[in-house]
Amino acid sequence: xxxxxxxxxxxxxxxxxxxxxxxxxxxxxxxxxIGLDNPHFGCGLAQCGACTVHVDxxxxxxxxxxxxxxxxxxVVTLAGLGTPEKPHPLQKAxxxxxxxxxxxxxxxxxxxxxxxLKKNPKADDKQIREGLAGLKCRCGTxxxxxxxxxxxxxxxxS
Amino acid sequence: MTKMISIEDFAFSRRxxxxxxxxxxxxxxAPAVAAKKARAATAAFxxxxxxxxxxxxxxxFIAITADGKVTAFFxxxxxxxxxxVAISQIVAEELDVKYERVTSILGDTQTSxxxxxASGSTAVQNGGKAMRAIAAEARRVLVEEAAKRLxxxxxxxxxxxxxxxxxxxxxxxxxxxxxxxxxYFNHKLKWNKRYGNGLYSEGKAKPKKPSEYKVVGQSxxxxxxxxxxxxxxxxxxxxxxPGMVHGRVIHPEKAGGMPKAFDASSIKHIKGARVVHEKGFxxxxxxxxxxxxxxxxxxxxxxxxGGNPFGDQKNLYDHIRxxxxxxxxxxxxxxxxxxxxxxxAKVIEAEYEWPFQSHASxxxxxxxxxxxxxxxxxxxxxxxxxxxxxxxxxxxxxKADDVRGIWVPGPGSYGRNDAGDAAxxxxxxxxxxxxxxxxxxxxxxxxxWDPKSPASIHRCRGGLDANGNVVAFEFMSKGFDRQDVRxxxxxxxDNLAGQQIGAKLRPAKTFRSPEDMYNVGARLIGWEVIPPxxxxxxxxRTSHLRDPLGPQIQFASEQFHDEMAEVAGMxxxxxxLKYLKDPRDRDLxxxxxxxxxxxxxxxxxKDQGGKTTVSxxxxxxxxxxxxxxxxxxxxxxxxxxxxxxxxxxxxxxDCGLIINPEALKLCLEGxxxxxxxxxxxxxxxxxxxxxxxxxxxxxxxxxxPDAPEVIDCVLLNRPDKPATGAGEAATRPVSGAIANAVYDxxxxxxxxxxxxxxxxxxxxx
Ligand code: FES
Ligand code: FES
Numbered sequence: 026x027x028x029x030x031x032x033x034x035x036x037x038x039x040x041x042x043x044x045x046x047x048x049x050x051x052x053x054x055x056x057x058x059i060g061l062d063n064p065h066f067g068c069g070l071a072q073c074g075a076c077t078v079h080v081d082x083x084x085x086x087x088x089x090x091x092x093x094x095x096x097x098x099x100v101v102t103l104a105g106l107g108t109p110e111k112p113h114p115l116q117k118a119x120x121x122x123x124x125x126x127x128x129x130x131x132x133x134x135x136x137x138x139x140x141x142l143k144k145n146p147k148a149d150d151k152q153i154r155e156g157l158a159g160l161k162c163r164c165g166t167x168x169x170x171x172x173x174x175x176x177x178x179x180x181x182x183s
Numbered sequence: 184m185t186k187m188i189s190i191e192d193f194a195f196s197r198r199x200x201x202x203x204x205x206x207x208x209x210x211x212x213a214p215a216v217a218a219k220k221a222r223a224a225t226a227a228f229x230x231x232x233x234x235x236x237x238x239x240x241x242x243x244f245i246a247i248t249a250d251g252k253v254t255a256f257f258x259x260x261x262x263x264x265x266x267x268v269a270i271s272q273i274v275a276e277e278l279d280v281k282y283e284r285v286t287s288i289l290g291d292t293q294t295s296x297x298x299x300x301a302s303g304s305t306a307v308q309n310g311g312k313a314m315r316a317i318a319a320e321a322r323r324v325l326v327e328e329a330a331k332r333l334x335x336x337x338x339x340x341x342x343x344x345x346x347x348x349x350x351x352x353x354x355x356x357x358x359x360x361x362x363x364x365x366x367y368f369n370h371k372l373k374w375n376k377r378y379g380n381g382l383y384s385e386g387k388a389k390p391k392k393p394s395e396y397k398v399v400g401q402s403x404x405x406x407x408x409x410x411x412x413x414x415x416x417x418x419x420x421x422x423x424x425p426g427m428v429h430g431r432v433i434h435p436e437k438a439g440g441m442p443k444a445f446d447a448s449s450i451k452h453i454k455g456a457r458v459v460h461e462k463g464f465x466x467x468x469x470x471x472x473x474x475x476x477x478x479x480x481x482x483x484x485x486x487x488x489g490g491n492p493f494g495d496q497k498n499l500y501d502h503i504r505x506x507x508x509x510x511x512x513x514x515x516x517x518x519x520x521x522x523x524x525x526x527x528a529k530v531i532e533a534e535y536e537w538p539f540q541s542h543a544s545x546x547x548x549x550x551x552x553x554x555x556x557x558x559x560x561x562x563x564x565x566x567x568x569x570x571x572x573x574x575x576x577x578x579x580x581x582k583a584d585d586v587r588g589i590w591v592p593g594p595g596s597y598g599r600n601d602a603g604d605a606a607x608x609x610x611x612x613x614x615x616x617x618x619x620x621x622x623x624x625x626x627x628x629x630x631x632w633d634p635k636s637p638a639s640i641h642r643c644r645g646g647l648d649a650n651g652n653v654v655a656f657e658f659m660s661k662g663f664d665r666q667d668v669r670x671x672x673x674x675x676x677d678n679l680a681g682q683q684i685g686a687k688l689r690p691a692k693t694f695r696s697p698e699d700m701y702n703v704g705a706r707l708i709g710w711e712v713i714p715p716x717x718x719x720x721x722x723x724r725t726s727h728l729r730d731p732l733g734p735q736i737q738f739a740s741e742q743f744h745d746e747m748a749e750v751a752g753m754x755x756x757x758x759x760l761k762y763l764k765d766p767r768d769r770d771l772x773x774x775x776x777x778x779x780x781x782x783x784x785x786x787x788x789k790d791q792g793g794k795t796t797v798s799x800x801x802x803x804x805x806x807x808x809x810x811x812x813x814x815x816x817x818x819x820x821x822x823x824x825x826x827x828x829x830x831x832x833x834x835x836x837d838c839g840l841i842i843n844p845e846a847l848k849l850c851l852e853g854x855x856x857x858x859x860x861x862x863x864x865x866x867x868x869x870x871x872x873x874x875x876x877x878x879x880x881x882x883x884x885x886x887x888p889d890a891p892e893v894i895d896c897v898l899l900n901r902p903d904k905p906a907t908g909a910g911e912a913a914t915r916p917v918s919g920a921i922a923n924a925v926y927d928x929x930x931x932x933x934x935x936x937x938x939x940x941x942x943x944x945x946x947x948x
Contacts, residue, residue, distance in 0.1 A: 046473065053473045062421040063414035067546050067594075068626040072879035075545060103414045112413070119412040123404060123845070126263030126853055127595035128411030129418065129545040154887040161879060163545040164263060164595045165856030167890035169849060 037105030047093025063103035074133030074160040084140040118177040126164035230369030239374035249365035258298030265846035277318035279342035290590025299380035300567030304908025320386025393902035402845035419564035419593035430612040431479035432466040439489015449483040463683035491871035506713035510692035518705030523655035527646025537735035539867035542600035547624030552609035558585040564593025565602035573673040598727035603672030607680040636728035637663035641739035651751035654704035666691035733915035741803040741919025754783040779833035801923025805915035809907030816920035825944025839904035858917035860885035
C-alpha cells in the first residue's frame with residue numbers, strides 16, 4: 026500500500042478532495058469518502074459491472090480502477106447521469122418497463138448501456154445483447170433490460 | 184419491545200422506513216390531539232394508546248392516520264417482485280379505499296409481526312390471505328361505528344374511498360379518518376397462535392367476493408422502482424450509522440480448517456485495524472472499509488488441516504449413490520409398485536444427476552449490527568429479518584425482544600443465501616469492539632461460502648402395459664440435506680459464525696418429492712438424505728435456493744415422463760393431457776400448446792441431419808403448492824460448440840386469483856431466466872479440499888447474448904380459486920423443458936445437469 030495522499034476528484038461535475046491510499050479502488054472513495062452510493066460492490070473483480078461509472082466518458086468498473094488513476098479525470102455516476110427531474114432516457118425506460126427486481130445490478134446496466142447507446146445510437150438487438158455481455162443480473166431481468174434499452178434508443182433517436 | 188431503540192438515534196434514515204416511522208410517529212403523537220377531540224365527541228372510537236404488537240390486534244397490521252392515509256404493516260418481504268404493491272391492493276380492496284391511499288411497510292420487527300419473511304412464495308398465498316381477512320375486519324368495525332354515528336343501520340351504508348355514507352343520502356356521511364381521529368382500533372382478532380408463514384388472524388368480517396374486486400386484478404406499478412433506477416433509495420449496503428466501523432471475516436483456503444493462531448503484527452501497518460477471534464471465528468475490524476478489506480487479506484492466520492473432505496468432484500454422484508442414508512421417506516405410496524412393475528410389459532429405468540448450486544447473489548451479503556450489552560439493532564438484507572433478529576439475539580445471548588431487526592432491501596437472496604451469515608458475523612464483531620459494525624462479504628463469500636442448493640441423484644422406474652399405458656412409476660431421490668442449515672436464521676447453528684463458535688447443530692434431514700399430479704398407475708415417490716461432507720462450517724452446507732429442490736427433481740421427473748411417452752409411442756404434450764386429470768392442469772397444457780404452435784410428434788426430430796445448428800422443443804409441467812405451470816422451451820443447439828440457446832419459452836401459469844397481472848409477468852420472466860441459467864450453466868465446482876467456484880468467472884451465469892428472444896406468458900386467471908404463490912413456481916419446470924428440447928433437437932438425452940455446452944458437445948459427437 027502507498028502512503029495516503031490528498032487526491033482531487035471531479036465527480037458529477039463537482040470537485041472533491043479525498044485523503045486516501047492512491048491504490049484504493051475508486052469505488053470505495055465514491056461510496057465512503059464522497060457518499061455517492063450508486064456504484065455497488067458486486068465482485069471487486071471487474072466481472073459484474075455493478076460498480077460502473079463513467080471516467081472521461083468511458084464506462085469503467087470502479088472496483089478495479091484506483092482512486093489515484095481517477096485524479097484529474099471526469100467521473101460521472103448514475104446520479105450524475107440523470108435525476109427524477111431530468112432523467113436519462115434509459116432511466117425513464119427502466120421505470121416504464123418496470124425493469125429491476127432487487128435493483129442491485131441496475132447501476133451497472135444503465136451506466137454501460139448509456140455508453141453503448143452514445144457510441145451506437147442505432148444499436149440493434151444483437152449489438153445490444155453483445156454490448157451488454159459481461160454484466161450480471163442474478164434476478165434474471167434480462168428480458169426487460171433489453172426492452173428498456175431498445176425503448177431508450179428509440180426515444181433518443183426521436 | 185421491552186427496550187425501544189429509536190430510529191431517530193441514528194443518522195441513517197431510509198425513506199420508506201421514515202414513512203413507516205412517520206405513520207407511527209403520527210400515531211404516537213396522536214393521543215394529545217385525539218384526547219381533545221375525545222372530549223368534544225364523547226363517542227370517540229378506538230384507543231389513544233397503541234396496543235402491544237401482537238398478531239391478535241388489528242393495530243399490528245393496519246393503521247389509519249388522521250389524514251386518511253392507510254398503512255399496512257406486513258411481516259413478509261419483497262424481493263423486487265412487488266409484494267408491497269400486492270398487499271396494498273388487497274388492503275385497499277377490502278377497506279374500500281383507493282389504492283393510492285395505502286402504503287405497505289415491510290420488514291421492521293418494531294412495526295410488524297413475524298409472518299415468516301420471504302418464504303416459499305407465500306407472501307400473497309398466506310400473508311395476503313391474512314391481510315385480506317384483517318382489512319375486511321377493519322372495514323367492518325369502521326362501518327359499524329359509522330352506523331352508530333350516523334344513526335343508520337349497517338345495511339344502509341356504502342363506503343367509497345374511505346367515506347361511509349347512507350345509501351341514497353350521500354350528505355349523511357363520515358370518513359374513516361373522522362371515525363378514528365388518529366387513534367388506534369384497539370380491536371382484538373382471532374389469531375391462530377402461530378408465527379411465521381402459518382400466521383393467520385381474522386375477525387368476524389367476510390372478505391369480498393372476487394367478482395366485486397376493483398383494485399385486485401389491476402396492474403399497479405411497483406413503488407420501489409424509481410428509487411432503484413435513480414439511485415435515490417438506500418440499499419442495505421448504503422446504511423451508515425454514527426460511530427460505525429467496518430468488519431470482514433476470514434475463511435480458510437481449505438475447507439474444514441479452523442484458526443489455530445494468527446499474527447497480529449501482520450496488520451500492524453493498518454492503523455486502527457484489529458483482530459476479533461472467538462473459537463473458530465476470526466475477523467477483522469477497521470475504521471474504513473478499504474482498511475478492513477486489506478486487513479482481512481493481509482492477516483496471517485494458521486489454520487488446522489481439514490483434510491480432503493470433499494473428495495474428487497468426478498466421484499460426486501458415486502459418493503451420493505454409496506453414501507449412508509440418514510433419513511428417508513416415501514411421500515407417495517399408491518398401489519403396489521413392485522407388483523405393477525413385475526406385471527408390466529415394458530419397464531424403463533433412468534437415473535438423473537444434479538450438482539450443488541450457489542445463490543451467488545448480485546452483491547455479497549451485508550449487515551450492520553449495533554450490539555450493546557442488553558440490546559441490539561440489526562440492519563439486514565435478509566429476507567427474514569424477524570428470524571435474523573432472533574438469531575442475532577441468540578448469538579449475543581440477549582433476549583429476542585431486545586433486538587430490533589430492520590430490513591433494508593439489498594441484493595436479491597432467492598432463499599437462504601449469505602445474508603443471515605453476515606448478520607451474525609456483524610453481531611460478533613460489534614460485541615467485541617463495542618461499536619456498530621458493518622460487514623459486507625467479498626465475492627467468494629457470496630459464491631463459495633453461501634449455503635448451497637443440494638446435489639442429488641434421482642432414480643426412476645416406469646412400467647407400461649402391452650397397450651402402452653403407464654401402470655407404475657417409481658421416483659426416488661437421494662441427496663444432501665434440503666436444510667443442513669435452516670432457512671430461518673433464528674439459531675446460531677444456522678449461520679456460519681454460530682457454527683464456528685461451536686453451536687450445537689440441527690440439520691433438518693429432509694428432501695422433497697415431485698408434488699406429483701400425474702395419474703400414472705401405482706406410484707412410489709420418496710427420498711433419502713445423506714450426511715454432509717463436513718458437518719460444521721462447510722462451504723458445501725446446504726439450504727434453500729429459489730424453489731428448493733424443484734429444478735433438480737423436475738429435471739429428472741419431467742425428462743422421465745418424456746422417456747415414457749416415447750416408449751408408449753406418444754407425443755409428450757398428448758402424454759401430459761392423458762395423465763394429468765385436473766382440469767386446471769389440462770387447461771394449462773392446452774394453453775401452452777396452442778400459444779407455442781406445438782406440433783404433435785413422437786420421439787425426437789429426425790429432419791435435421793447434416794445441419795450444425797439444430798432446434799428442438801420440450802414441454803414440462805410442474806405443480807407447486809397450489810400453483811401449476813407448463814413451460815415449453817424451444818432451443819437451438821450448435822453441434823460444433825455444444826452451445827444451447829434457449830430461444831423461446833412459452834409459459835402457461837395458473838396461480839389462482841391474479842392480484843397484479845403485469846407484475847406477475849415480470850416475475851415469471853425473472854424466474855424463467857434464472858432457471859434457464861441454472862439449467863444451462865450453473866454447477867458449483869470443488870476440489871478435494873475447497874470450493875473452487877469463487878466468483879463469476881468460476882461460477883458463470885446467463886448473460887444477455889444467451890437470453891431468450893421471447894418469453895410468452897399465458898396467465899390463466901382463476902378468480903374463484905385462492906391466490907397461490909408465483910415467486911418460484913415457474914422456476915420448477917424449466918430444467919426439464921430445456922433438457923427435453925435438447926433431446927428433441929439432438930436425439931440424445933442428457934441425464935446429468937446442467938446442460939452445459941461441454942456436455943452437449945460430448946453428447947452429440
Ligand atoms: S464490483 Fe466492479 S465489476 Fe463487479
Ligand atoms: S435486479 Fe437483482 S440483480 Fe438485477
